[in-house]
Amino acid sequence: MDNVSPDNKTMPPPTPSPTNTKALLLGYTDTHPFSHVPLSDRSSVQTLLRTLLDPLTPFFSPLRSRIRVPGATAVRFDQTASEIEGLLRPLWGLSCLLAGEPGAYDNTQSWIDGIAAGVDPSSPEFWGYPRDNDQRMVEMCPLGFALAVAPEIWEGLKERPGAVGNLERWLGNSINEKNMPNTNWLWFRVFANLGLKKNGGRFSQERLDKDIEHLDTFYRGDGWSNDGPEGVWQMDYYSSSFAIHFLQLLYARIAGEDGERERGRKEEFRRRARECARDLVHYYDAEGRAIPFGRSVGYRFAMVSFWGALAYADVELPEPLTWGVVKGIVLRHLRWWQTQRDIWSPAGTLTVGYSYPNMYMAENYNSPGSPYWACLAFICLAVPETHPFWTSPEEPYPLSSLPPVKPLPQPGHIMSYLGGHCMLLSSGQACSYPMKGTHAKYGAFAYSSAYAYSVPPGLFTLEQYALASQLGLSDDGGEYWKTRRVSEYAAIEYRDDKPVLVSVWKPFPDVEIKTYLIPPTEATPNYHLRVHHITSGRDLMTADGSFAISNERTQPPDGRYLDPYSTTNHEGTFPKLIGNYDNDTPEAWASGSDGAYAVSKGAVGIRALEEKDAGRRGMIVNADPNSNLVESRTCIPTLQGKLGKGQSVWYVSAVYAKPSGEGVGREEYLSGWDKVPEVPGWLKEEVGAR
Known part of the structure; x- marks a missing residue:
C-alpha cells in the first residue's frame, strides 16, 4: 500500500467538516484576514x-x-x-x-x-x-x-x-x-x-x-x-x-x-x-x-x-x-x-x-x-x-543595551546595528550538499534585515546571476560567473583590537582570493568595507555587487524602473540604469571612485577606495525579476573590472546602505554617501606590503 493515491479508489462518503468549507478567494483589492x-x-x-x-x-x-x-x-x-x-x-x-x-x-x-x-x-x-x-x-x-x-x-x-x-x-x-x-x-x-x-x-x-x-x-x-x-x-x-x-x-x-x-x-x-x-x-x-x-x-x-x-x-x-x-x-x-x-x-x-x-x-x-x-x-x-x-x-x-558591533565566532559572523539596519557579515559557511542558489544563501559577504539576499533566476549574464553582496568572476567575457561558495580558510581575526572577517577562496583552480570584511564604525555607520586581494592565473572580468534594492519608482508612484537620480524627488540611480542588456554607452558607467548607487526604499551603493583599484568602473545591474527575496524588481549597484593572467590586484570597496524607516526623510537617504570611510592603517600596510 506504499504511496497509495486515493484518486482511483472508491471512497466512503466524507465526514462533513464542522467549519466553513468554502475556499477563501482573494481578489484584486482583497487582503488576507x-x-x-x-x-x-x-x-x-x-x-x-x-x-x-x-x-x-x-x-x-x-x-x-x-x-x-x-x-x-x-x-x-x-x-x-x-x-x-x-x-x-x-x-x-x-x-x-x-x-x-x-x-x-x-x-x-x-x-x-x-x-x-x-x-x-x-x-x-x-x-x-x-x-x-x-x-x-x-x-x-x-x-x-x-x-x-x-x-x-x-x-x-x-x-x-x-x-x-x-x-x-x-x-x-x-x-x-x-x-x-x-x-x-x-x-x-x-x-x-x-x-x-x-x-x-x-x-x-x-x-x-x-x-x-x-x-x-x-x-x-x-x-x-x-x-x-x-x-x-x-x-x-x-x-x-x-x-x-x-x-x-x-x-x-x-x-x-x-x-x-x-x-x-x-x-x-x-x-x-x-x-x-x-x-x-x-x-x-x-x-x-x-x-x-x-x-x-x-x-x-x-x-x-x-x-x-x-x-x-x-x-x-x-x-x-x-x-x-x-x-x-x-x-x-x-x-x-x-x-x-x-x-x-x-x-x-x-x-x-x-x-x-x-x-x-x-x-x-x-x-x-x-x-x-x-x-x-x-x-x-x-x-x-x-x-x-x-x-x-x-x-x-x-x-541601547546591545553592542553595535559583535563578533559571533561559532557561526562565523560579525553583527552590526549601525546604519539603520541589522546586518551580518559572513564567511566560511557552506551547505554540505548541492542546493540551488547555495552561493547566495551562504556565500554572500553581507546579509541585511532591510535588504534581503538575491538568488539567480538564470545562469547567463550579470542580470541573471543577480550578484547582491557577492564578487563574481568570469573567464568567458561575462556570460558565466563564479562566486564564493566554499572557503579554504575563514576566521574572525583582529586588527587593532577590532574584529575582521578573513576568508580565502578559489573560484577557479588558478585564481586565489583573500577577502577581508570590515564592519561599520560610529564615524561612518552606513559603510562597511569589503577588500579582495586577487591573484589570477587567467584573464578575468570581475563584478562586485552592493545590496539589491527596489527598482520601482515612487515619484511618481507608477512602478516604472528608476530614473537617473534626482535631487528634487530624492530617487533614482547613478549612473543611469539601462533597462536592457546593452550597457555600451557612457551614460551607464561612472568611475570607480565615484561609484554607483540606487535610491528608492532607502539607498545602497558601492565605491572604490584604493588607488590601485582605479581600473574598476561603477554601473547599475538591472537584475532579472524575482531574484530578490523581498522585492520582485531590483537593481544592484556594482563595480566592474578586468585583470589579466598573472596579475595580482587589490580591490578595496566601501559598501553603502541606509534603509528607509520611521523618522528618516527621503532627503536623508544619501546623507552618508559622501562621508567616505578611511582605509585603516593596518590595511594600507598589508596592501603596500604586497
Missing part, C-alpha cells in the same frame, strides 16, 4: 493562527488524511509525502493552540480523522511506511509533539478501533528501523518516540537516547549547535528556530524526569539556549524583521520560534533580555509578516517563497505544503497565559 488581526495578547495570536488554518479546510482529502495545498509543483519526494506535509505541518500551530487551551479550534476532528486514516494500512489513504531517509520522518516530528502536548488528539484516536496500534507501528516501529540523514532530522525521531512515550504507547528509549547522544556531537560551543557532524559548517536558522534549539527547548519542557541523567540533559539544553540567546537577538531588528540567511527561509515566521520556545521551556533569561523584550521580538516579527500581503495564494494558503511566491529561491524539498513549518512560531500559544511572556508589557527592541 491574517493582515487584519491587531496583535497584542495571547487571544489575538490565537485568532491569527486560525486565519492560517481555516483556508486549508477545502483542501482536505476525502478521508482527511492529506491536504493538497494549492500549487502543483513537484519536489524530490513523492506526492503522498507532499500532501502529508500539508496535513501535519499545520499541526505545529494547532497542537500549540490546543495545548494552551483545549477545544480552542472547531475543526480539530478533521486532523484526528486524518491521522487515523493515514496510519491505517487498510485505508485507501494510508500514508505508506517510510523508507530510509524518507520525508515522512520529518512530518513525524509535529505529530509526535502534538500527541505529547494535546491530549484530545490521542484521546480522539483511542476512540477509533485499531487506531492506536496503527499509530504505534507507523510512528514508532517504522522510523526506529530506518536510516536517517546525519543532520537535525535525528530530532524528528526523538519526538516520534517521545510522543508515544508520553501516552504510554510502544516506543524505543534506547533509540531516543542514542539519537540525543549523537546530536550532542553537533554542539560546537557558545550555545551553538551545527547542523551536522565535524567537517560541516552550517549554522543557520536550523540551528536555532527551525529545529535544533527549538526542539531542545521543547524536549526540556515535555520530557519526563527519568533520573539524574534526564534532568541534567534538560538543564543543559536550557543553559545552551540562555547562552545562545545573547547571540541570536542580533538577527532581528527594531521593526520586527529577521535577517534572511541560509536555506529554508520560506518557512517565514518560523524564524522567530526560538523566542517563544524560551518561554515554553521556562528558561531564565540572560541580561539584558526581559520577557517584555522577548514578547516584543515575537509580536513585531508577526506584525511585519502581516505587512507582506503577497505571501498568499488566491485561496488564502501560504505559497512557496518569501515576501511573494518565488520558486527561484525554493529548495528542492519545498512542496506546496512545506511553508506551514512556519507554524512553529505559534509555540508561544502553548505558554500559559500566566507566564510573564504574556503578562509583561511589550518592550521595544533593546538597541
Whole structure:
C-alpha cells in the first residue's frame, strides 16, 4: 500500500467538516484576514493562527488524511509525502493552540480523522511506511509533539478501533528501523518516540537516547549547535528556530524526569539556549524583521520560534533580555509578516517563497505544503497565559543595551546595528550538499534585515546571476560567473583590537582570493568595507555587487524602473540604469571612485577606495525579476573590472546602505554617501606590503 493515491479508489462518503468549507478567494483589492488581526495578547495570536488554518479546510482529502495545498509543483519526494506535509505541518500551530487551551479550534476532528486514516494500512489513504531517509520522518516530528502536548488528539484516536496500534507501528516501529540523514532530522525521531512515550504507547528509549547522544556531537560551543557532524559548517536558522534549539527547548519542557541523567540533559539544553540567546537577538531588528540567511527561509515566521520556545521551556533569561523584550521580538516579527500581503495564494494558503511566491529561491524539498513549518512560531500559544511572556508589557527592541558591533565566532559572523539596519557579515559557511542558489544563501559577504539576499533566476549574464553582496568572476567575457561558495580558510581575526572577517577562496583552480570584511564604525555607520586581494592565473572580468534594492519608482508612484537620480524627488540611480542588456554607452558607467548607487526604499551603493583599484568602473545591474527575496524588481549597484593572467590586484570597496524607516526623510537617504570611510592603517600596510 506504499504511496497509495486515493484518486482511483472508491471512497466512503466524507465526514462533513464542522467549519466553513468554502475556499477563501482573494481578489484584486482583497487582503488576507491574517493582515487584519491587531496583535497584542495571547487571544489575538490565537485568532491569527486560525486565519492560517481555516483556508486549508477545502483542501482536505476525502478521508482527511492529506491536504493538497494549492500549487502543483513537484519536489524530490513523492506526492503522498507532499500532501502529508500539508496535513501535519499545520499541526505545529494547532497542537500549540490546543495545548494552551483545549477545544480552542472547531475543526480539530478533521486532523484526528486524518491521522487515523493515514496510519491505517487498510485505508485507501494510508500514508505508506517510510523508507530510509524518507520525508515522512520529518512530518513525524509535529505529530509526535502534538500527541505529547494535546491530549484530545490521542484521546480522539483511542476512540477509533485499531487506531492506536496503527499509530504505534507507523510512528514508532517504522522510523526506529530506518536510516536517517546525519543532520537535525535525528530530532524528528526523538519526538516520534517521545510522543508515544508520553501516552504510554510502544516506543524505543534506547533509540531516543542514542539519537540525543549523537546530536550532542553537533554542539560546537557558545550555545551553538551545527547542523551536522565535524567537517560541516552550517549554522543557520536550523540551528536555532527551525529545529535544533527549538526542539531542545521543547524536549526540556515535555520530557519526563527519568533520573539524574534526564534532568541534567534538560538543564543543559536550557543553559545552551540562555547562552545562545545573547547571540541570536542580533538577527532581528527594531521593526520586527529577521535577517534572511541560509536555506529554508520560506518557512517565514518560523524564524522567530526560538523566542517563544524560551518561554515554553521556562528558561531564565540572560541580561539584558526581559520577557517584555522577548514578547516584543515575537509580536513585531508577526506584525511585519502581516505587512507582506503577497505571501498568499488566491485561496488564502501560504505559497512557496518569501515576501511573494518565488520558486527561484525554493529548495528542492519545498512542496506546496512545506511553508506551514512556519507554524512553529505559534509555540508561544502553548505558554500559559500566566507566564510573564504574556503578562509583561511589550518592550521595544533593546538597541541601547546591545553592542553595535559583535563578533559571533561559532557561526562565523560579525553583527552590526549601525546604519539603520541589522546586518551580518559572513564567511566560511557552506551547505554540505548541492542546493540551488547555495552561493547566495551562504556565500554572500553581507546579509541585511532591510535588504534581503538575491538568488539567480538564470545562469547567463550579470542580470541573471543577480550578484547582491557577492564578487563574481568570469573567464568567458561575462556570460558565466563564479562566486564564493566554499572557503579554504575563514576566521574572525583582529586588527587593532577590532574584529575582521578573513576568508580565502578559489573560484577557479588558478585564481586565489583573500577577502577581508570590515564592519561599520560610529564615524561612518552606513559603510562597511569589503577588500579582495586577487591573484589570477587567467584573464578575468570581475563584478562586485552592493545590496539589491527596489527598482520601482515612487515619484511618481507608477512602478516604472528608476530614473537617473534626482535631487528634487530624492530617487533614482547613478549612473543611469539601462533597462536592457546593452550597457555600451557612457551614460551607464561612472568611475570607480565615484561609484554607483540606487535610491528608492532607502539607498545602497558601492565605491572604490584604493588607488590601485582605479581600473574598476561603477554601473547599475538591472537584475532579472524575482531574484530578490523581498522585492520582485531590483537593481544592484556594482563595480566592474578586468585583470589579466598573472596579475595580482587589490580591490578595496566601501559598501553603502541606509534603509528607509520611521523618522528618516527621503532627503536623508544619501546623507552618508559622501562621508567616505578611511582605509585603516593596518590595511594600507598589508596592501603596500604586497
